[in-house]
Amino acid sequence: MTDSKTSETETADLEQFRTETRAWLEANCPPEMRKPVTSDADVFWGGRNAKFSSEPQRIWFERMRDKGWTVPDWPEEYGGGGLSAAEHKVLRSEIAKMGARPPLSSFGIWMLGPALLKYGTEAQKQEHLPKIAAGLIRWCQGYSEPNAGSDLASLQTRAESDGDDFVITGQKIWTSYANYADWIFCLVRTDPTAKKHDGISFILFDMTSKGVTTKPILLISGYSPFCETFFDNVRVPKSHVVGQINRGWDVAKYLLQHERAMISGMGERGVGRPLGQIAADSVGTDGQGRLDDCMLRAEIASFDVDEAALAACAERALDLAKAGQAHPAFSSAMKYYGTELNKRRYEILMSAGGVDALEWESERSKQGARPRAWLRTKANSIEGGTSEVMLGIVAKRILDLPGA
Amino acid sequence: MALVLTEEQSMLRDSARGLISDTAPVSHLRHLRDSKDPTGFSKELWHSFAEIGFAGLLVPEEFGGSGLGFMEVGVVMEEIGRTLMPSPFLATSVVATSALNRGGNAAQKSEYLPKISNGSLLATLAIDEGTKHRPLQTNLQAVRAGNGFKLSGAKALVVDGHVADLFIVAARTAGSAGERDGLTLFLVNSKAKGVAIERTIMVDAHNAARIELANVEVNADSVLGEVDQAASLLDGVLDIGRGAVAAEMVGLSEEVFNRTVEYLKSRKQFGKLIGEFQALQHRAAELYIDIEITRAATMKALQALDADVTKAASAIAVAKARAGTTATRAVQEGVQMHGGMGMTDQFDIGFFMKRARVCEELFGDANYHTEQLAQARGY
Ligand SMILES: Cc1cc2nc3c(=O)[nH]c(=O)nc-3n(C[C@H](O)[C@H](O)[C@H](O)COP(=O)(O)OP(=O)(O)OC[C@H]3O[C@@H](n4cnc5c(N)ncnc54)[C@H](O)[C@@H]3O)c2cc1C
Numbered sequence: 001m002t003d004s005k006t007s008e009t010e011t012a013d014l015e016q017f018r019t020e021t022r023a024w025l026e027a028n029c030p031p032e033m034r035k036p037v038t039s040d041a042d043v044f045w046g047g048r049n050a051k052f053s054s055e056p057q058r059i060w061f062e063r064m065r066d067k068g069w070t071v072p073d074w075p076e077e078y079g080g081g082g083l084s085a086a087e088h089k090v091l092r093s094e095i096a097k098m099g100a101r102p103p104l105s106s107f108g109i110w111m112l113g114p115a116l117l118k119y120g121t122e123a124q125k126q127e128h129l130p131k132i133a134a135g136l137i138r139w140c141q142g143y144s145e146p147n148a149g150s151d152l153a154s155l156q157t158r159a160e161s162d163g164d165d166f167v168i169t170g171q172k173i174w175t176s177y178a179n180y181a182d183w184i185f186c187l188v189r190t191d192p193t194a195k196k197h198d199g200i201s202f203i204l205f206d207m208t209s210k211g212v213t214t215k216p217i218l219l220i221s222g223y224s225p226f227c228e229t230f231f232d233n234v235r236v237p238k239s240h241v242v243g244q245i246n247r248g249w250d251v252a253k254y255l256l257q258h259e260r261a262m263i264s265g266m267g268e269r270g271v272g273r274p275l276g277q278i279a280a281d282s283v284g285t286d287g288q289g290r291l292d293d294c295m296l297r298a299e300i301a302s303f304d305v306d307e308a309a310l311a312a313c314a315e316r317a318l319d320l321a322k323a324g325q326a327h328p329a330f331s332s333a334m335k336y337y338g339t340e341l342n343k344r345r346y347e348i349l350m351s352a353g354g355v356d357a358l359e360w361e362s363e364r365s366k367q368g369a370r371p372r373a374w375l376r377t378k379a380n381s382i383e384g385g386t387s388e389v390m391l392g393i394v395a396k397r398i399l400d401l402p403g404a
Numbered sequence: 405m406a407l408v409l410t411e412e413q414s415m416l417r418d419s420a421r422g423l424i425s426d427t428a429p430v431s432h433l434r435h436l437r438d439s440k441d442p443t444g445f446s447k448e449l450w451h452s453f454a455e456i457g458f459a460g461l462l463v464p465e466e467f468g469g470s471g472l473g474f475m476e477v478g479v480v481m482e483e484i485g486r487t488l489m490p491s492p493f494l495a496t497s498v499v500a501t502s503a504l505n506r507g508g509n510a511a512q513k514s515e516y517l518p519k520i521s522n523g524s525l526l527a528t529l530a531i532d533e534g535t536k537h538r539p540l541q542t543n544l545q546a547v548r549a550g551n552g553f554k555l556s557g558a559k560a561l562v563v564d565g566h567v568a569d570l571f572i573v574a575a576r577t578a579g580s581a582g583e584r585d586g587l588t589l590f591l592v593n594s595k596a597k598g599v600a601i602e603r604t605i606m607v608d609a610h611n612a613a614r615i616e617l618a619n620v621e622v623n624a625d626s627v628l629g630e631v632d633q634a635a636s637l638l639d640g641v642l643d644i645g646r647g648a649v650a651a652e653m654v655g656l657s658e659e660v661f662n663r664t665v666e667y668l669k670s671r672k673q674f675g676k677l678i679g680e681f682q683a684l685q686h687r688a689a690e691l692y693i694d695i696e697i698t699r700a701a702t703m704k705a706l707q708a709l710d711a712d713v714t715k716a717a718s719a720i721a722v723a724k725a726r727a728g729t730t731a732t733r734a735v736q737e738g739v740q741m742h743g744g745m746g747m748t749d750q751f752d753i754g755f756f757m758k759r760a761r762v763c764e765e766l767f768g769d770a771n772y773h774t775e776q777l778a779q780a781r782g783y
Contacts, residue, residue, distance in 0.1 A: 276783025291783050301778035305770075308722040308777075309701035316407035316700040323408050333693045394692055395685035399665055403680035 010086075018090045028063045029100045030056035036099065036272035038369045040223070043105050046135025048182050061135065064103035071109055071133045074117070078125055079133030085322045099272065107176075108132030108139040110262040112185050115202075115255040119243040128204070140207070141259075142172045142186030142229060143252070149174075150389050152187075153196045153249065157231060159188035159203065166190070166203065166241075168211075168234040174383075178214040178227035181207050185255075191246050202248035202255075205236040221375040222360070222368075259384045260331040264338030265314060266380060267307075267345055275300045275345065279352035296351060303344055310337055329397040336390040339380035346374040405711075407703050413479055416472075420483040423452065428489035430752045436490060437609035443567055444603075444611040445490045451523050458493065460521025462501045467517035474644065474709040478651035478702065485655025488759050490610045492526050494652070495563040499645040500527035503572050506713070507589060507629035507637045516570065516591075527570040529641065530559040530615060537768040539574065539638055540582055544617065546575035546590065552623035553577070555590060555598075558616045561765070565613025566603035568594050573617070577632050584635040589628040596620050608758040640713040643720045646767045647709050650702045650720075650727035653763050657695050657727075657734035660756045664688070664738045671743075684741060691737055698723075698730040718780050721773040728770035731760040 033056050037043055041053040044061055052058040064070055067081060073088045074080025083091060113132050116125055131137045148155040157170025168188055178184070183206055191199030207214075211234040216224040243251040271278065276291065279300060284292045291297035317334060320326040349370060350357045357374075359365035381387040395401045409417065427449055436444060453459050458480055463469020470476075477498055484493060497520065504516055504527075519525035531539055544557025555575055562571070571592040579586025594601065598620040606612045629637045665688060668679030678684060705723035708716035735757040739746035746753045764770065 274781050274783070276778065276781050280783050285783070289782065290778075297778060297783065298774070300783070301774045302725075304777055304781065305722050305725045305774055306697075308718075309697045309726045312407065312704035312722075313697040313700035316703065319406040319408045323406070325408065330696075333689075333696060336689075337693050337697060388686065391686040391689040392682070394689035395682075399685075399688055399692060401665070401668060401679040401685050401688065402677045403685075 014086055014090060017087055018094065021091055021094050024067075025094055025098055025100060028060075029098060030060055032056040033060040033101050033103075034099045035101075036270070037101055038366060038373075040225075042101065044103065044135070045138055045177070045180070046104055046106055046108075047138030047180060048136070049180070050135065050138070060101070061103040065134055068133070070104045070106075070135065071113065074113065074129065074133065078117075078129035079131075080129075085318070089318065096268075104135045106132060106135065106138065107141055107181075107185075108137065111141060111255050111259050112139050112204075114258045115185075115251050116242065118254060119202075119251045123239075124204075124242060137182045138177070138180060140175050140178045140181035140184050140229075142175055142178075142184045144174045145171060146173050150386055152252070153200065155187055155189060155200065157186070157188050158192065159190050159201060159236075161190070161238075162235075164239075165235050165237055166201075168203075168205075168231045168236060170231050172229040172231075174217075174226050175214070175229040176226040176383075178207070178229045179216055183207060184212075184229075185242075187248055187252055190248075194246065197249045199246055200248040200252070201245050202242045202251040203236055204240045204242065205234065209234050209236070211235075219375075220378070221372045223372070256385065257328065257331045260335035260390070261317075263380060263384045264331070264334040264336075267338060267342035267377075268311070268314070271345070271349065275303065275348055275352070278349065282352055282354060282356065296348070299351075300348055303341075303348060306341060307345075310334075310341055313337075327398055329393050332385070332390040332393040333398070335384065336381075336387050336394070339377075340387060342380050343377050346377045350374050405707055407700060407707070409475075409479070413475060416476055417479045417483065419456065420458070420480045421486070423456070424483045424487050424489050427452070428491075429487050430755055433488050433490055433609055433755060434752075444564075444609075445492065445567075449489075450492060453491065453493065454521070454523025459497050459523045460501075460517075461497055462505065463497075463517045463521040464505070467513060468521040469517065474647055474706045475703070477644075477648050478706040481648045481651035482655035482658075485652035485657075485759075486659040488608075488656070488755055492564050492567070494645070494648055495528040495568070496520055496526050498648045499529045499563075499641060500570070500572055502644045503529060503589065503628060503637070503641045506640055507634075511625070512591065512628065525570065526564060526568045527572065528562055528564045528568040529645070530562045530565070530571045530573045531638075531642070532561050533557070533559055535560075537765065537772060539642060540584060540587075540635070542574045542576055542587055543581045544573065544575045546577045546588060548577075549621065552621060552626070553590065555592065555617045555620045555622060558614065560604075560614050562613045562615050563766075564611045565615055566601050567611060570594065571599075571615065572628060574634065574638060579632075586632050587634040587638065588631050589634045589637065590622050591626045591628055592617070592620060592622055596622070606762060608755070608762045610759070610762065636714070639717065642767055643713060643716055644709060646720050646724040646773075647702070647705050647716075649763050649766050650698075650705065650723040653727035653731040653760065654695070654699050654702050656756055656760055656763070657698065657731045660734045660738040660753065661688075661691055661695055663753065664691075664741050667742055667745075678741075687737060687741075691734060694730045694733060698726045701726045718777060721776040721780070724768060725770040725773035725777070728764045728773070731763060732770075735760045 044057055069081050072081035072083045072091050076082040145155050159166035159168045186203050187200055188203055189199050190201040211232040213230045214227040216227050218224045279291055286292050353370055357370045360368040457470040460469030461472050465471040501520055546553040546555050573590045573592050575588055576586055577588040598618045600616040602614045604612050604614055671678050702723045705719040708719040738753050742753055745751050
């Protein structure tokens with residue numbers, strides 16, 4: 001209780017910040033940007049060849065960028081908003097209340113940025129972070145290889161030392177948006193003789209470098225957002241290594257924590273309205289206003305319980321991190337639950353949608369927005385580490401069960 | 405508010421844990437059960453609870469209590485859940501106290517609250533009549549007689565019913581079973597003429613009773629809150645009880661889980677520790693995640709109660725529903741992963757399984773609360 005005075009002023013400041021934030025968002029977020037994202041065109045990814053799909057999308061992005069709110073909690077000197085953890089929490093909750101879309105989606109924001117903030121040199125931070133914040137450079141992630149998926153550390157792409165450069169040769173796979181990305185953050189083997197985790201480096205390079213080619217892969221959703229990526233003697237300065245040479249696994253793991261946290265929250269913004277109401281529109285209700293399919297209703301209600309509980313846990317995870325009490329592997333727990341729950345959400349949506357949700361190519365279905373989204377969620381429990389791998393991490397790192 | 409314990413709350417937890425694990429480990433409950441203890445809890449322990457301020461945790465300071473909140477209730481309940489300590493804390497200090505705090509007039513508060521706080525009065529809520537928790541189905545009749553009422557009917561699952569001094573009885577002064585209007589809460593002395601009490605030995609060896617009221621006369625001063633209008637008072641009081649039981653279930657689940665993980669690390673089969681089997685590792689990991697999520701939902705609900713009891717209903721429904729399913733899973737997995745050991749009475753796991761089953765029924769099971777949430781969300 002000794003700090004009750006300061007905490008009172010803090011609370012008052014935070015309340016003022018909330019009021020101002022709400023007013024600013026109210027005044028600056030175009031109404032079109034307060035609707036749930038339903039297709040890829042609704043997402044702005046930035047990059048050298050970026051195009052806005054609408055004028056409101058452009059306005060919303062530019063206003064948020066100018067305030068540093070594409071990356072609200074990064075330091076201002078790197079293009080961020082400089083918000084404290086508590087202010088960031090307020091901003092997120094106000095954005096959620098309004099249902100505002102993210103102004104910019106980016107692997108730079110979710111994954112590379114946090115890793116650079118922790119492991120990058122000052123020069124690397126100044127070079128890359130402001131461009132990420134301003135959506136100028138679009139990044140992709142070169143982790144997986146044909147024979148290194150869950151067993152990521154067995155990757156074989158080699159980087160051979162040649163003076164001040166590395167010369168990189170090998171193949172990556174499942175590289176999301178490699179064909180649209182400007183730069184790649186990539187794991188390469190710099191010491192083939194070392195133990196598997198000890199010879200890996202984390203390196204950055206331009207996708208237009210000589211020797212880089214990409215080939216899209218078609219997915220079950222009918223889209224091809226990811227690629228096979230080939231490196232044929234790609235020359236990259238050694239100064240592009242983040243962290244120490246051969247210690248890239250530390251950077252990779254830290255980045256994965258952020259990736260997992262991000263993926264676990266993918267369902268968080270939901271589908272605009274409560275599932276029960278979406279379902280009521282299509283299956284109808286009985287005399288007492290209850291969904292006209294009692295088993296579906298029960299399924300939705302139990303989903304709602306779990307979703308609300310997960311939201312509380314996500315909030316607590318942030319609070320624990322802020323209080324320095326978080327377990328570093330907890331993002332694996334959240335990733336597991338969040339992605340399994342998101343799959344459940346879309347199974348329910350498909351079931352509620354019935355025949356309508358099966359239409360693949362029609363005006364009425366917005367070119368099959370729902371079934372495509374449903375199919376996309378099936379990747380949630382694979383990308384960024386599979387559910388099985390997440391459970392393995394929890395078992396070994398958190399519960400300390402034997403046999404690592 | 406952050407969903408982590410404050411420094412004061414952590415200190416409270418530490419002192420509760422010290423006291424409870426030292427004086428009332430699971431063997432304490434086992435002893436009470438095996439000796440068919442007539443009181444069903446330790447009076448001595450209850451006095452130490454009173455001395456350190458737990459009995460009057462929710463009692464305002466002006467009535468001699470600690471004047472703390474529901475997060476603190478959760479902290480203590482969780483520790484109770486870890487050792488399954490039988491104690492009047494839930495019935496008297498949480499539920500009955502909240503009913504008096506929220507519905508009592510000045511005279512009622514000053515008569516009962518100081519006695520609750522010093523540990524000399526035990527009180528309990530008597531709600532359920534049927535097999536499941538359905539508060540609006542209350543049918544116990546209260547008919548006006550002179551300046552008071554006459555109560556007739558029966559109640560089941562009255563926690564601590566055979567040791568309580570005071571019953572807080574939900575009765576129907578108007579309307580019929582199922583309606584919100586017409587409910588009234590009465591303060592009834594357990595020694596009053598016409599009160600019959602049957603101690604029901606329960607599966608979990610905790611105290612409960614059935615009570616029957618046959619023309620029990622109470623005067624107008626015994627009405628808690630407003631005549632016919634008790635539904636919303638009752639909603640709040642029950643939600644407080646639900647939040648507390650959810651916290652007990654979190655403690656119970658975590659304790660069973662910790663014991664199970666320890667077992668996985670020590671039991672060998674096929675020349676390996678069974679914890680090396682991935683099939684078991686993954687189940688343990690899932691259970692851990694379930695418990696963490698349930699803990700967060702329960703903290704969220706207790707905070708919601710602290711902020712405004714009347715607006716906490718949805719958060720409580722989520723917490724009680726989650727706590728029920730998670731505790732059920734935790735005890736089932738606990739027994740299963742202990743193999744034959746888990747089935748023996750000599751081993752403690754079974755006690756947790758039995759208590760979880762009772763906690764699940766208390767104040768509404770997971771289905772009940774899931775249904776409440778669906779209704780609140782309008783589908
Ligand atoms: C939509 C999507 C986007 C992606 N984007 C990228 C990207 O941008 N960049 C990138 O580098 N990668 C990306 N990935 C790749 C992703 O990280 C891998 O697919 C993932 O790590 C799994 O590897 P794998 O596909 O080789 O499966 P495998 O490792 O072959 O797994 C096959 C099955 O075996 C199970 N399994 C494997 N090991 C174990 C174990 N130890 N215990 C129990 N079960 C196990 C797995 O859980 C899985 O069920 C993306 C994947 C998807 C689906």
